[in-house]
Amino acid sequence: MLAAWRAPRSPQAIVFILVLWFTVTANWALWMRLGHVDGHNGSPWVLRAQFLLLVVPALTMVLSLTAWPRGMKPVWALLLVVAAATQHFMLAYGTVVDPGMVRNVLQTHASESADLLHPLLLLHLAVVVVVPLVWLWQVPVQRAGALRSLWRTTAMAVAAALVLxxxxxxMYRDLAPVVRNNMALxxxxxxxxxxxxTLDxxxxxxxxxxxxxxSIAAGATLGPGLTAAQGAERVPLLVLVVGETARSDHFGLNGYERDTTPELARRGVLSWTNVRSCGxxxxxxxxxMFSHLGRSGYLKRVAQYDNLLDVxxxxxxxxLWLDNQAGCKGxxxxxxxxxxxxxxxxxxxxALCTDGECLDLLMLEGLDERIARLPEDARARGVVLVLHQxxxxxPAYHRRSAPERKVFEPECRTHALADCPRDQLINVYDNxxxxxxxxxxxxxxxxAARKDRYDGGMVYVSDHGExxxxxGLYLHGMPYAVxxxxxxxxxxxxxxGPLGARRGIDTACLQAGLGxxxxxxxxxxxxxxxxxxxxxxxxxxxxxxxxxxxATQRVAQAS
Incomplete structure (x- = not known):
């Protein structure tokens, strides 16, 4: 037995053994999802057997790129670690690893990454990585000439492609509807x-x-609606708050059964209830959201443009852009x-920061001094503040609220959200x-405290939901289509407020169109x-x- 364990193997044989290992140990999320897919009324075990005939050749095709006799052991070891980590996040949060998710990971702040770490990750690493890593360390890789290695690897890839x-x-007639209805597969x-x-x-x-x-900023000018004489003693101020991971259906303002927005309700703000994000x-x-192109144009753009702030x-x-997050994304x-x-x-x-992470209230501290450092001639015309929450x-929702705002108890206080009782997860998010x-x-x-200096107003919108x-899904970042x-x-x-009054905006008119x-x-x-x-x-x-x-302002603005 030990001799067979340490017997020399061709790189193609090693790759195929790894394919079988990945199929069994690193695709639990897929096999579990196939048990409750939309549009399939047959046996889930038959569906899994059908997908098995796709998974093995597909993995073989991809991993055949590594079927070479020299220098591949570190690559195989890395694939094992990647597979274990990917499985952990797919099972824990219901996420999928598409190019958009990879981009998110590459731009994630260190503190946000730390929130995703959990002891269960070590379990997945142990299950997926340890046994094959010990085997790879001991098994000799058979070597062949360059042409022979190329022939074997090519034959392996072609055979896998033919089987796929x-x-x-x-199985197209059976599987096509399943895949169309469950694109995340x-x-x-x-x-x-x-x-x-990652390669993409x-x-x-x-x-x-x-x-x-x-550049689209050329030609941008201020109209008389902003610089009119009635506002000469005060300058316009817009505070644009870019929210993070807020769901519309969990805002009390929008009909949610819990009173999650008491302070906004008391101030009689306007809340639109039918708004969708760019991503x-x-x-x-x-x-x-800061682009002039809109979502469709932004996705199809053939050039890079400056944005709303530049204009x-x-x-x-x-x-001024003030950040309490992982950057402004350009x-x-x-x-x-x-x-x-x-x-x-x-x-x-x-008072507001713990372990390098701060509550959003810190953005309001010292804000006057930050504004004072902006160019004086520009400040005299008007100020735009963007606060990025x-x-x-x-998943560390419990770190996003101060103790005095934790009105819904008990809270989920683990990063393994799937392990939390549903009511505790909702509690911590609502807090x-x-x-x-x-x-x-x-x-x-x-x-309001600066009304002697500014005709101010605020607009808040979240970047996406959750x-x-x-x-079975947690967090965000799923491909938009699915x-x-x-x-x-x-x-x-x-x-x-005063900014809207300065522009002659009819609040009652806006109130009638909140849906x-x-x-x-x-x-x-x-x-x-x-x-x-x-x-x-x-x-x-x-x-x-x-x-x-x-109407006179609308005509002037559009001209």
């Missing part, structure tokens, strides 16, 4: 999906020509920006929404309209405030 094509052809083949997705993100751009940069992750949504700054306004590259990281050692930071970012409500209320108080165990609506249905709140369908596509044009910034990129039809402004 034959299986697809034979395409990204659950482990470790093929993380490998191919890291390698594919190396063979693409960089997209040219095209299901921060990396997708934030650049998209506002070019028009002459003072712009949106603030050309405007002044700051982070709460620089305030963690202040008295306020020591940590919000309800999971994070209460924290956002408090932060937005304090933001409105901050604006799954809380529905259909993501559940809860990852795309986001809250949008406005308290336009109209909106998307992140509306943000760019609505902000330009609210601030009376004239730009060739402005589209009045996408300005959610336009129909509630005086």
């Amino acid at each position: 094509v034959g299986s697809v052809f034979a 395409r990204f659950m083949l482990n470790p093929a999906s993380p490998v191919l997705s 993100v890291v390698v594919k751009p190396l063979f693409k020509r960089p997209k040219p940069f095209v 299901t992750s921060t990396l997708e949504s934030v650049p998209c 506002l700054q070019t028009a002459g306004l003072a712009v 949106v603030c590259e050309r405007v002044p920006s700051a982070s709460t990281d620089d305030a963690q050692k202040t008295p306020a930071g020591q 940590m919000g309800s970012h999971g 994070s929404i209460r924290e956002t409500d408090h932060f937005l209320g304090r933001t409105l108080d901050w604006i 799954s809380l165990g529905e259909m 993501a559940p609506d809860v990852q795309k249905h986001v809250p949008l709140v406005a308290a336009l 109209q369908p909106l998307t992140h596509d509306n943000l760019y044009h609505s902000v330009l309209g609210l601030l009376d910034v004239r730009s060739p990129t402005y589209q009045q039809g996408l300005d959610m405030f336009a129909s509630c402004r005086p």
Whole structure:
């Protein structure tokens, strides 16, 4: 037995043994999902047997790229670790590893990554990695000439491709509806999906020509609606809050049975109830929502463009991006920006930060001093502040709210969300929404306290939603086409106050349209309209405030 364990193997044989190992030990998420897929009424065991005829040849095709006699043991070991980690996150959070998820991982802040670590990850590493790693360490790899190795590896890949094509052809009638109704299955083949997705993100751009940069800011100017004489003693101020991972259906303002937004309700803000995001992750949504292209145009763009903040700054306004998260995803590259990281050692930071992570309230501390450092001539025309929240970012929801906002108990306090009772998971998430409500209320108080200097207003919109165990899914970042609506249905709140009055906006008119369908596509044009910034990129039809402004202003803005 020991001799067979240590017997020399060809690289092709080693790869095939690893394929069988991955099929059995690293694809539990796939086999479990096949037990409850949409559109299949037959036996789940028959369906699993059918998918087995696809999984083995597909993995063989991908792993055959590593079937070479020299230098492959470290690569095989890395594949084992990747497969174990991928399986852990798919089982724990219901995620899939597509190119979008890989991009998210590469841009995730260290503290956010730490939130995802859990002892169960070690269990998956032990199950998937230990035995084959010990075997790989001991088994000699047979060597052959270059041509012979090429022939064997090519034959292996071709044979696997023929089996895969034959299986697809034979079972197409049965499996095509299953795959069409459950598109996430395409990204659950482990470790093929993380490998191919990583290659798509890291390698594919190396063979693409960089997209040219095209500026859209030229020609942006301030209209008289912002600089009119009646506001000469005060300057306009817009606080644009970019929320994080907030679900519209968990906002009390929008009919949720729990009172998660008491402070906003007390202030009589406007809350739109039918709003959809650009994407299901921060990396997708934030650049998209600040783009003039809208979601469809943004995905198809052939050039890189500057964005809403660049247009506002070019028009002459003072712009500041303040971050309490993992960066602005390129949106603030050309405007002044700051982070709460620089305030963690202040008295306020020591009170609001734990283990390098801060509550969003810290963004309001020292904000006057940050504004004072912006160019004076721009400040005299108007100020735009963008506050990027940590919000309800999971899975460590319990870290997103202060003790006095934990009104729903008991809370889920583990990162393994699938292990939490449903009621505790909802409790901890709703407490994070209460924290956002408090932060937005304090933001409105901050604006009101400066009414002698500013005609202020606030707009809040979340970047995407969140799954809380529905259909076995947690967190966010599913491919947009297959993501559940809860990852795309986001809250949008406005308290336009003196800024809205300055622009002649009829609040009652807006109140009557709070159920109209909106998307992140509306943000760019609505902000330009609210601030009376004239730009060739402005589209009045996408300005959610336009129909509630005086007709004379609408005509002037669109001209």
